[in-house]
Amino acid sequence: MPTAHRGRLPRLHHPQVREILAHQQTVTPGSGLVIVVRDLSGGGASGVLHDVATGSPTWNVVRTRLLSGPNRPGVMSLPDDSADTLLLIEDIDLADTASLRRLYEEVHRGDRPWRLVVVATMSTVGPAGTEGADGDAPRATFRLGDVEVVLPPLTVENVGVAVESSTGVLPHPHLAVDLHTMTGGRVDLLAELLDGAPADIRAGRAPAVPESWSAALSAALNNVLNSTDTGTTSSPGARRQLVDLLRAVAVGGGPSADPVPLLLLRDLTGEVTAANDKVFSLVLRAVHGPAVEFRDPRHRAAVLEQTPPAVCVDLHNRAAHVHTDPGRALYHQLQTVLAGGPGTVDNVVSQIRSLTTKYRNRGEWQSAAELSCIVPGSVEAVEAVEAVEALTLSGDLPAARLWSRGSFGPAPCVSFLAMHAGDRRRAYAVLDDAASDDAAGPGTERQRALLSFADWDPHSMLEHATSADDNLLITVATSIIDGSVTSTDRPDVPHRLVNGWLSLVNDDPLTAREMLSSPLPSLSPSLRIWRDAWLARTHYVLGDFETARRTVERGLATGDVHGSTLLDPVLLWTGAQVAAFQGDQSASRQYTSRLPDDPESFLIQRLPAAMSRMITTATSSDLVAALRVGESLARIGTEKDTQQPGFWPWEDVYAQCLVRAGRIRAADAVVTEAEQRAGTRGLASVAAKLRVPRGSILLRRGDVDAGVRCFDEAVDIITDTPMRAYQSRILLEYGQVLRRLGRRRHADEVFARAEEVFDSMGAPAMVERCRRERRAAGISGTATDAAAQATGSTSGGLTTQEEQIAVMAADGSTNRDIARELTLSAKTVEHHLTNCYRKLGIRGRTELSGALQRR
Incomplete structure (x- = not known):
């Protein structure tokens, strides 16, 4: 082909x-x-x-x-x-x-x-x-x-995307369904149709079945009829019986070529006997149900094309009378009329609308959507709108997007789809362009509240949620504005997910894990992604890195399948941090490279993307890049209030970067504002993390006792919590401070505690980093290290001071930073580093970290 x-x-x-x-x-x-x-x-x-x-x-x-x-x-x-x-x-x-x-x-x-x-x-x-x-x-x-x-195989929505990409024409949903049914979602067969009949497809018509497909069916039939092991013969009667069976399966499969239940097949053709074994081995196959389907979608397409209209009418009419599913029965009744059988289209469409209304009133959105989607194009405008709404509410976002791209669908639903696709401009434009009577409805107000949340505007969110009388969204907005923990006792899934998220924000990751990981039936894809985004974050905070990483991948995969990218940055933020902790820098870079960098994206996307970049660049010693990202976060904070304590924790990392850059006054301003906002919340994680840059600022200003006291307080606060990811970071920073102050024994104790926490989390790279720090401090409790202290050298031939300088340089400190902290001249630091490069067999600073790890 x-x-x-x-x-x-x-x-x-x-x-x-x-x-x-x-x-x-x-x-x-x-x-x-x-x-x-x-x-x-x-x-x-x-x-x-x-x-x-x-x-x-x-x-x-x-x-x-x-x-x-x-x-x-x-x-x-x-x-x-x-x-x-x-x-x-x-x-x-x-x-x-x-x-x-x-x-x-x-x-x-x-x-x-x-x-x-x-x-x-x-x-x-x-x-x-x-x-x-x-x-x-x-x-x-x-x-x-x-x-x-x-x-x-490709889904119907995939087929629509493929056709648009290949022909430049957006196919009507009915055409996408027809092409999917003809090809079974196979890439090779779809490509064959696109190559063979591009004009038909561009014109919105299903192409004729290729001659090669009909030839393949004839060959399969001849193979069956000429077989001797089942006793079948090539007589006209045998061939007619075989063709009748295949026609019944082809017609009975409905619009999606679903397997045909054996009970329905017997009603359409009579008893399916053992003489059909060869048919089932070469043309059909039995599947769970019990039911029957075609092995090759080309055979089904060829059978349907070769079936006379009168036979189609008869089979559809019989299926409509014996089908136990009322929706499927109406589909076959509609096909009977469209093929020239008794009845009128208006009458059947009226019955479809009546049943659709019943499904909608019962909240059976998937069933309602399936019915709305079968109405023919000539009368479909209302049904297309309802199909988009039903598909959206059922969570089938790709199918809803396929149907809405022709400008059908209620404005709130189309806006919701655009929001989940990360299309901020369209999400707002659809609502702004809506008719005035629709713009005032509760559905529109609820969607505006969701958009306000995606743009992290809690006051606007509260206003629209109140207009929509949506208690759940009111709870979320109120919690963001005043920091209240207004968990509800309602057992429904959305409330449990929101309560789990708010528990994480308010320093209760154990409750968050319980709420987010407990069995939650009937989760829509959008809610599954929400659950995984914050559950992965919860596992990260608790230090369960492997589970966090699996949850990240599950959430990203769900988003891929259902075309939702809204929360990808939250998942990627967690994935990048976990991979960095585990020493998998390649994976960390891969996660980071997929973060969006669009100033027009939603704030709930821009914030975690920027935070992830700042953390990864800071830990990789790229201070200039980290400061640049931190400044962008600060600018965002001047445009919108994003600094509610506990939600988007970035100030402590940015302040530490400013300290390392020698911008002490700017660091003090960042920490002071964050401390003032956090004062009334009483969040242990925020208080402990802010004490780290505060202590660093005091040390730079010469108040050593007060600076060390800040770090002691940070450790005391965070130790009483289950948040191991925060514990480990604070302990590592404190140990580095003590080592630089020459308090080697105390530093060794703190590094040993950090090493223990990192080891419990499964972060071997960070364990090795703690060991390097202990070696640089000159005390680590082993016979080998005692000998190193006695000789003044460490493994690899570095002296104790060379090791200390090498570790600091590998961590990103400049020569001037190192000289200031160790009370040396910059020239002396440069001399020691030159010796380190020579002894380690490397060419420069960028290779230090790897060389120290390999020893």
Whole structure:
């Protein structure tokens, strides 16, 4: 088939790429992992491998493809390299079992110091729709992978995106449904239709079934009828019986080609006997239900095209009378009328509207949406509006977006969709352009309250929430404005999620974890993302880093699937911090690189994005960049009040950056304002974290006793809380201060406590950093370190002072900072650093951190 369109189709498997990259990040040096990508999409695997390679910039990427045929090579030998290696293999199912076993054993050999990850694709649906012997399993009998990632077929919404990308024309939702039904969501089949009938698709018409699809159906039928193992023959009667069965399955599947229940199939065709076994093995398959569906969507499309209108009318009419689902019965009744059968369209549409109203009144939004979506285009305006609303309320945001892009839908729903897509301009414009009577409705006021929350304007949020009489949003706005903890006893899901978030903000992460992680039935995708954003933050604060990282990935994947990016920055902020704590700088940079940098985005996106950048640049010793981001946060604070204690904690990090830059007066102003605002809240985390820059300011001004007392108070406050992430940071900063003051024994004690907390959180890089600090202090309690003190040198040949200077330089201190803190001249510091570079075999300052870790 032509392949031109496949290269132009957008990549639509972002969640699977992210899942693969997340598994890749779990591999430790000296170990390996095999990830098998099982392609059910009919052509998406190559794009996934490309995106995985792009998302692995620090890995040595090797790509190969297996070829079918008697002279094809086996699986290639593994690269012999000292760098982390990513081996990408296409069509691994073509390999023989012996090669697969050898590959698996080589990957898990365990005697190499570097990481090795194999990502191998296999297709369960070949170019002609062929499958393994059992219809699902690959040809190879050996189970290769440690992890399996499945590429599902495209959704209806994906098909709409692909068509628009390829043709430049936004398809009508009904056309997107038709194309999805014809192709089963397979990339290769969709590309074939786009190549073969672009004019039809641009004109909004479903294309004719390609001749090759009809030929494939004829070949399958002949194969069945010529078979001898079931006793079937190629007589006209046998062929007619077979065709009747296939027509019943094709028509009975409805608009989405759903599996047809056996009970319905018997009502349409009579008893399904054992003589149909060959049909089920080659053309149909039984699925859970019990029900029946086509193996290959091309066969279904060809059957429908070849079915005479009178036969379609008869099958739809019978299905309408025997179907137990009233919605499906009405669909078949509508199709009966549209195909020329008895009845009128207006009469059936009236029944559909009546049933839709019942579903809406009962809150059964998905059922209401499905009914609204089946109304034909000639009478659909009202139903399209209602479909958008029902799909939005059911949480099916991609489908709602597909239906709303033709400008249908209530303004609050369209605005809600734009908000979740991060389109701030459109989210406001839709409401501003709404008719005056709609603009005053409670739905519009509630959406304006949500927009105010997304832009962190609690006073405006309170005003609109009050107009909408929405108690939950009133609670949120009031809590932000005055810091009150107004948790409610209402057991419904939204209230539990809000209460969990407010518990986290108010220094009760244990309650937050209980509320956010307890089973919450019937969560819509938007609420699942909200839950994961703050649950991941909760796990981070508690120091449960692995769970936090898994929750981040789950939230990002949900957002990808449902087209919601609003809370991505909150998730990425947590992911970047956790990865940095764990020493996975590559993952931390990857999370940070995906943060939005658009001044027009919502404030709830800009704030965590800026905070994440400031923290990661500060910890990576890029003081200039950290100050630049901190200044942008301060500017945001002058435009809108974003400094409510506990919600967006950034002042302590920014103030510390200002201290390091020698801007003591500016740091004092930042801390003083934050202290004044935090005074009435009584939040332990805020009070403890602000004492760190306050202590640093006092030390810089020469008041050593008061400065050390501030750090002592910070440690005392935070130690009585379960917030290990904050404890560890404060202890590390305090230890560094004590070391620089020459209080080596006290510093060693504090570093030992920090090391213990980091170790309990699973942060090995930070554990090693604490050990380096203890070595630099000259006291660490081991025989080796005692000997180092006696000789005046440390491991690697550095003297105690050289080690101290090297650690400070690796942490980002300038020569002038180091000279001031150690009472040395800048020239002396430079001399010591030159000795450090020579002894460690490195070329300069940027390599210090890695060299110190490798010793």
